[in-house]
Amino acid sequence: MQEKVDYVKTILEEAPEEQNELYKRRFIKIDFENFGKDNATQSVQDPVAFAKELEKGANVSFDVVMSPTHEEIRKSGIAKIEELKEYEGMYGRSEDKAIAFSSSTPGKLLSIEVPQGTNQNCNILAFSTNEILNARVKINVRRDSSLNVLIYSTSMQDSATLNSILNEIYLEPYSSVEVNLINNQCGMCSAVSYSKIECAANSSLKFNAIHSGGKVLRAKTEINASGNAARCNSNELILGSGSQKFDITTKIINNAEHTETFLTSKAALMDESLCILKGFAEIGEHAENSKSYVSERGILLDKTARIETIPGMGISNNNVKATHSSATMPIDSELLFYLTSRGLSNEDAKTLVVSGFFGSTISQIENTMAMQLGEGVIREKMLTKDVATTPKATLHGIWNANAMRSADDALLEHYKYR
Amino acid sequence: MMIMEIQIKELRASIANKEILKGINLTIKQGEFHVIMGPNGSGKSTLAKAIMGYPKLKIDSGDILVDGKSILGLTTDKRAELGLFLQFQNPVEVEGVGFLNFLHNVKRKSEKKDVDIAQFMKEVNETASTLKMPNGIVGRSLNHGFSGGEKKKAEILQMQVLKPKIALLDEPDSGLDVDAIRVVAASINRIFEEQKLGMLVITHYNRILSYMKPDFVHVLVNGKIVAEGNSALIKEVEENGYDSFMK
Ligand SMILES: Nc1ncnc2c1ncn2[C@@H]1O[C@H](COP(=O)(O)OP(=O)(O)OP(=O)(O)O)[C@@H](O)[C@H]1O
Ligand SMILES: [Mg+2]
Numbered sequence: 001m002q003e004k005v006d007y008v009k010t011i012l013e014e015a016p017e018e019q020n021e022l023y024k025r026r027f028i029k030i031d032f033e034n035f036g037k038d039n040a041t042q043s044v045q046d047p048v049a050f051a052k053e054l055e056k057g058a059n060v061s062f063d064v065v066m067s068p069t070h071e072e073i074r075k076s077g078i079a080k081i082e083e084l085k086e087y088e089g090m091y092g093r094s095e096d097k098a099i100a101f102s103s104s105t106p107g108k109l110l111s112i113e114v115p116q117g118t119n120q121n122c123n124i125l126a127f128s129t130n131e132i133l134n135a136r137v138k139i140n141v142r143r144d145s146s147l148n149v150l151i152y153s154t155s156m157q158d159s160a161t162l163n164s165i166l167n168e169i170y171l172e173p174y175s176s177v178e179v180n181l182i183n184n185q186c187g188m189c190s191a192v193s194y195s196k197i198e199c200a201a202n203s204s205l206k207f208n209a210i211h212s213g214g215k216v217l218r219a220k221t222e223i224n225a226s227g228n229a230a231r232c233n234s235n236e237l238i239l240g241s242g243s244q245k246f247d248i249t250t251k252i253i254n255n256a257e258h259t260e261t262f263l264t265s266k267a268a269l270m271d272e273s274l275c276i277l278k279g280f281a282e283i284g285e286h287a288e289n290s291k292s293y294v295s296e297r298g299i300l301l302d303k304t305a306r307i308e309t310i311p312g313m314g315i316s317n318n319n320v321k322a323t324h325s326s327a328t329m330p331i332d333s334e335l336l337f338y339l340t341s342r343g344l345s346n347e348d349a350k351t352l353v354v355s356g357f358f359g360s361t362i363s364q365i366e367n368t369m370a371m372q373l374g375e376g377v378i379r380e381k382m383l384t385k386d387v388a389t390t391p392k393a394t395l396h397g398i399w400n401a402n403a404m405r406s407a408d409d410a411l412l413e414h415y416k417y418r
Numbered sequence: 419m420m421i422m423e424i425q426i427k428e429l430r431a432s433i434a435n436k437e438i439l440k441g442i443n444l445t446i447k448q449g450e451f452h453v454i455m456g457p458n459g460s461g462k463s464t465l466a467k468a469i470m471g472y473p474k475l476k477i478d479s480g481d482i483l484v485d486g487k488s489i490l491g492l493t494t495d496k497r498a499e500l501g502l503f504l505q506f507q508n509p510v511e512v513e514g515v516g517f518l519n520f521l522h523n524v525k526r527k528s529e530k531k532d533v534d535i536a537q538f539m540k541e542v543n544e545t546a547s548t549l550k551m552p553n554g555i556v557g558r559s560l561n562h563g564f565s566g567g568e569k570k571k572a573e574i575l576q577m578q579v580l581k582p583k584i585a586l587l588d589e590p591d592s593g594l595d596v597d598a599i600r601v602v603a604a605s606i607n608r609i610f611e612e613q614k615l616g617m618l619v620i621t622h623y624n625r626i627l628s629y630m631k632p633d634f635v636h637v638l639v640n641g642k643i644v645a646e647g648n649s650a651l652i653k654e655v656e657e658n659g660y661d662s663f664m665k
Contacts, residue, residue, distance in 0.1 A: 147567050295486055333474065335510045338509065339510075339512070340493065341495075343527050343528050344527070345493055356559070357514060
């Protein structure tokens, strides 16, 4: 354990691949001082009990459970867990120190193979105890098949550790995938969440990420539309409270003709939380007739919260459509006045604004379990302001985007003038 | 039934160190119909917002009482709970929040109990139809992408459903076409009759007033009420403008 900690200490400090000066300056370091220490007094929770409790409370069920000391595949016939000493996969070792760490340290590899022409689901729970979680997930989706995957990454309460997941996803031609990644680690845990996705010809990807947990969270996503007419849609939500720090880098790449890549990032930040949003669109020289769209938006719910959006673009083909927009602002006081004038408390009004802001992203999630879990995470956090809360399934209220939608449906049934 | 009464006493208030309300005295009782007229920038909206507890506004002196008790210490939502309602001159757009669900929830909160959906929707449908609101509009996000006139109608719809005891209507007529003014005025009149609420209507235009019968008319100029009377005052303003009230 201590060895790992020392190694991480030296290794995660910087990401050498971030050549862009602006990006480099806006880099949140992970403080490793506490890894493995504060927990001495903590009793180690039983991983199985932890998983069961979460499933019961949030009304979800996981096909695969991964933790540092325990893993199990409950159902899914498409998943396999291997012990790995070393692993490089799609990631080059030199690319990033976190990746170098993760790929050179023994850990678990979860591999998912979706056979040709089938439709599959897989819900994965990945959590760190007071030991480091070093998980790698490799997904291969064969031709003409589809996969819907949920990766819920969390930590036990008060575990000052590192939660690291590397995802590597490959979409074969004509396949379709929805990935839902939810990061909800506790406020003492540092989180590293890297995803690399390659989309072959005519494949379609939806990548939904909800980053809510961790003392420091570094997420890096690279989505490469490498085959003709691949369509990639990436949606990110960031919800910060307390002194959380988020370092989010997302790169979308058009690398073939008629590809479409979309990136929508939305951050809502409370208290003194900080988010650095780096959205980068790259359009390769062969990306004739492609489309690229990046939008970064932020709402600051408190005066002390901070957000920096750093958009970037590299275009090597002239025959493309590319747009980029970013906008950040404090929550509109006129808006709050309006909502409170109808009887909502200030906090409820803020919660409502955030659920509206995130709503369009949440509601397009196809995996209902992922949608409910994501909503639960957001709602509980808005209500409690805690960094990471355990989502509950039952709450119902104005801030529940799902309750909101079902209520809307119920109301609309009676609505004559559609 | 207890009749609610708002008393505004010698109210002075400022925004960003600029005095806007310069000693206002006004009493509105449930069941009374008041109109305030006044030139642009005279402080009409500010007065309505002051009653509702607008956070940017600093109350320098004076008081606002509801049934004898000062409400200056109450937050905006608590004032709404008392039964006050402000129809905004420029209602704010709220992306992603369904109009119907919002209204249903707010209603539930104000009644402190569950609100039957069928009954609620019946009222919404009927009101939307008398207001001649376009089909589909209340199925959308709250005020999001509504036209100016649609926003005003949506505010009146909210008033109908929430049933305040005293409503402050800040230019219910601005942005409305001629026909819409008639329709909105008729709805306001009907709500006034049916719900026996107190009403303060702020307006610039005589057109809407030709459909209304206010009990009291006040003229606000430069942060002060400079004239008060019955509907005859409207005619005076119409004929002479505000100049005659200014010194
Ligand atoms: N948030 C604010 N910040 C600074 N000044 C303000 C603010 N709100 C109002 N004011 C100023 O206060 C004065 C009164 O404004 P108010 O909106 O009350 O006028 P009004 O009588 O409603 O005018 P109108 O008929 O144009 O609606 C104006 O000079 C306006 O510029
Ligand atoms: Mg005004």
